[in-house]
Amino acid sequence: MREMQLDQREIGEQTQATVQAAARPKALLVVSLWPDNNGTGTQRRAFQHLWCLSHAFDIDLIVAPRRPREPQAHDRLASLCRNVIELPVARDYILAVDRYQTPGFTLLGEMLRGRRRQWRPYRKKQRLQALESLARRLNGPYELQFFFRLDTAWLRTALAAFADSQTRYVIDLDDLDSSYMRQAAHVNASLLGRELVLAMHLRAQWLQRIEKRLLRRFDIATFASIADVARVARYRPTAQVSVLTNSVALLAQPLEPRVADGTYRLLFVGLMAYMPNADAAVFLAREIVPLIRSALGPRIELFLVGKEPPPAVTALDHPPQINVTGWVEDLLPYYRNADLIVMPIRMGSGTRIKAIEALNLGRPIVSTTLGVEGLGLIPGRHLLVADSAEDLAAACCRLLTDPALRAELVANGREKVRADLGYEQALVTLMKLLGRNSETLTNGC
Numbered sequence: 001m002r003e004m005q006l007d008q009r010e011i012g013e014q015t016q017a018t019v020q021a022a023a024r025p026k027a028l029l030v031v032s033l034w035p036d037n038n039g040t041g042t043q044r045r046a047f048q049h050l051w052c053l054s055h056a057f058d059i060d061l062i063v064a065p066r067r068p069r070e071p072q073a074h075d076r077l078a079s080l081c082r083n084v085i086e087l088p089v090a091r092d093y094i095l096a097v098d099r100y101q102t103p104g105f106t107l108l109g110e111m112l113r114g115r116r117r118q119w120r121p122y123r124k125k126q127r128l129q130a131l132e133s134l135a136r137r138l139n140g141p142y143e144l145q146f147f148f149r150l151d152t153a154w155l156r157t158a159l160a161a162f163a164d165s166q167t168r169y170v171i172d173l174d175d176l177d178s179s180y181m182r183q184a185a186h187v188n189a190s191l192l193g194r195e196l197v198l199a200m201h202l203r204a205q206w207l208q209r210i211e212k213r214l215l216r217r218f219d220i221a222t223f224a225s226i227a228d229v230a231r232v233a234r235y236r237p238t239a240q241v242s243v244l245t246n247s248v249a250l251l252a253q254p255l256e257p258r259v260a261d262g263t264y265r266l267l268f269v270g271l272m273a274y275m276p277n278a279d280a281a282v283f284l285a286r287e288i289v290p291l292i293r294s295a296l297g298p299r300i301e302l303f304l305v306g307k308e309p310p311p312a313v314t315a316l317d318h319p320p321q322i323n324v325t326g327w328v329e330d331l332l333p334y335y336r337n338a339d340l341i342v343m344p345i346r347m348g349s350g351t352r353i354k355a356i357e358a359l360n361l362g363r364p365i366v367s368t369t370l371g372v373e374g375l376g377l378i379p380g381r382h383l384l385v386a387d388s389a390e391d392l393a394a395a396c397c398r399l400l401t402d403p404a405l406r407a408e409l410v411a412n413g414r415e416k417v418r419a420d421l422g423y424e425q426a427l428v429t430l431m432k433l434l435g436r437n438s439e440t441l442t443n444g445c
Helices: 002-023 041-053 071-078 105-113 124-137 155-162 177-187 194-214 226-235 275-296 332-336 353-361 389-400 403-420 423-433
Strands: 026-031 058-063 083-086 144-148 168-174 220-223 240-243 264-269 300-305 322-326 340-343 365-367
Touching: 026 041, 026 155, 041 058, 041 144, 041 168, 041 353, 041 423, 083 124, 124 155, 144 155, 168 194, 177 194, 177 275, 194 226, 220 226, 226 240, 264 275, 264 332, 275 300, 275 322, 275 340, 275 389, 332 353, 340 353, 340 389, 353 365, 353 403, 365 389, 389 403
Parallel strands: 026 058, 026 144, 058 083, 144 168, 168 220, 220 240, 264 300, 264 340, 300 322, 340 365
Antiparallel strands: none
């Protein structure tokens, strides 16, 4: 009898769990790259959204990637999603500087682009094939349709067939592409030439028109940085605009400080194919590190870690003084062997996950103002901030020669990450934005 009662109790619990699972609302998450907690900053932000949404919704994930699928990343996604749907590879909309070599055609192309009402990554036939593939695999209606970054927004109209009057549309633009394009044109004006700079400004205007339109077509629009929220205020958006800060999975214990051996090791981490990162790497190696060496001596080693370094970055490689690694499977050894993380970012918008990651791991940071914009970090409390090559070098020298200050900044930085920049805090913020109670949620995977 007792065994029968236990069996009945277990059946009841299983039935209740099944009913609760069946009652979970459905959401559609649309991304243009494979979410990966160990990937680039954009991949990590996409994974952050997936992780948070999986606590409240059954997720159908649509991926329209520009790059091939990585099997290990896909396996991790399958545990968080009900369905993973891959569309044909989309074409990148960001101006690729190294692809434009013929004088006159760059500018002409951007002038013609400006006549287009919106960006479409496929030709008409490809677009129809992609939508037919979606129609066979989606099971709407969805309570929430969540789009990550501007280059997924073209699917907004097509996916209306899988919505009803209660569906909410959210787009996370992450950062402002138009702002990044203007900054890139300004910082690199002397290198790019007049035609390409003008073309980039035309591209920025085109992107801004699309951004304005999107902020009127979605219910909620989010950005990684409060600075970008302030920038779009002049667009007069009808969408509710809010900040959704980047976050990381919290570590229980930070890395131990590197044992002093007479050599100072500096580290910069980032996707080198991304122009702001490549510019920062060159700026650091050519202008900042020489000043540090003149003050502290020649035993300064710089590590530039990140995949797809362009020729301007690979040309810096001169071991052991400057080490350009390209892609590495594991970043942890590089963080463990670093005395200082340097982030001399001079263009771009949004917030840098690399800064949160460094603080989470227990490594001190020297950054430009732009490099930590929107994270709520306080100069002198969580990190040191400077903007010119001379001031950045002076800040690096100060930290490298003051272990007590490094320890103080690391302790304060980790406390900031625990309080505001962990996944759990991101979950609370997103659920509040969606009008849901995060305290009653559990991961449905």
